[in-house]
Amino acid sequence: MNESSLMTNLAGIELANPVLLASGTAGYGLELDGLLDMSRLGGLILKSVTIEPWAGNAEPRIWETTGGMLNSIGLENIGVEALIEDVLPRISEIGVPLMASIAGDTVRAFARLASRLESTGALAAVEVNVSCPNVERGGIQFGVDPNATAAVTTSVRENCTMPVFVKLSAAASDLPGIADAASRAGASGLSLINTVPGMAIDPVSRSPRLGNVTGGLSGPAIKPIALKAVYDCFRATGLPIIGGGGIYDAGDVIEFLLAGATAVSIGTATFQDPARATKIVEELPDAVTAAGATTTAELVGRLRTPRNASKGKR
């Protein structure tokens, strides 16, 4: 098995392999200088940016939980102009496809961000973050409402020609319905899933562990939720999906491909080991072989569902 077995076409973007660094946990990429060979990645999704810099939420912002962690960063970021001026020229040198992640509290903000970022010519795609659980306005409120999701998607679609990936939350009561709304509004693909809303409490002081009281759960604990979200949305829309949520090794990547993801994103595992994503790339060919395939592409959506599978026989 050679490296060409990992070649991935993600909504027209050619990736050397399907492994991306997820938005948020890899910052602007530059911070990982020297700790992993980023040229070995399939691509990099930058931390979400807004039009103006955002200061983020009150401390404490993180709390480790069994098999994962809670965060309530609150989209702290340097703002789109600083991203364009200070980050893009340097991070573009890696030579792998870069995706920007955009967030905002109005439909118009998303449109402006998409158009401004496309003008740099440095990006392969844009990820539309309508699923952050940690901001008062403009996060998950968009992503759990099919009309709002469609409105944001349409405005981004109309203001840039790059592929548009809409990042959704598994907290939506009808996720496949939201995914379908994004698809009809012109999304090129989906990114699944954002962190799952959650909280932790100190039983002695009776106070929440996070300054913002609630946060978003990530890490291996949410992998089953993420897999089902990918599985459901792939069946509902057939769109290319960037799947992620708790991926820790190459076996996890195969599971996401089988559920219907075309590419995957590595998030919280980067904290355990900054080089985890490239280790996964190295392990991936063997995992593909173990799954009885010769390429990652041929595993996408090829879950073997038992013939007698049914829901609630009576």
Added chain:
Amino acid sequence: MPSWRDHLQRLRVAEHGPALVRAVVARNERVAARVCVLDLRLEEDVPAPSAGQFFLVDCGGGREHLLRRPLSVMGYDPAPQPALIFLVEVVGWGTRRLCAMQPGEKVGLLGPLGRGFGAPAGRFSLLIAGGMGIAPLLFLSHELKSREQACDLIAGFRDSGQVFGGRQDIGSPNGVCTEDGSMGGRGKVCDGLAGRLSEFGYTSVFACGPGGMLEETARVCAAAGVPCQVSLDSRMACGLGMCRGCVKQGAGGANLCVCKDGPVFDSTQVFD
């Protein structure tokens, strides 16, 4: 055009960036009821840490406990084989695991991280430690003394279960107190600080410990006109400034990224 890898290599050499390395537990000694001293022998070299810098330690939790624990360097020995010394108090899963490690076990490290203590103002420094805050201050005291700069180190602990009196190879505090009086004098380490500053004529203060202790120290130093550097503690994930998980609000509401811009700050950056 040079490859990205060459580019990274240059950056790393130029900035002495952190490294991912493996270490072996050489010694793990219980020094108080809840505290141990962990001596690690590095299998690969790292840039020499300065006092106040820290490492993120992989406690071996795999998928169940993903986050590395930040530990300040208490001692560093570059030769014959580089070794790091850490002070660990059992607080949760990770620190319990570290305190239970046996010689020969392997540990993953990321570091050195953050910005350590800056040069002292004047000629006589007072180092004030609260709890495990003694670790970076013992390292600082060792550094200052090796440069023949005078300093005193005083340390306060909650109770005797936390008391660490130092070690021959890294030094020990000049005075110890506990909040419950179970060892040393009874009281808090910054009790009577204003009088101490004027009596001994300290020209610089360095402090590491709980938030309340740092705030009190900063307040007294500001009133006495003595420059003060404080080392902050925070929950953190990446250690590299990228996740923004450790950010605390400092003076004037500014965001302080503890892992990257700190953990050491001038006290005026932290407290209004």
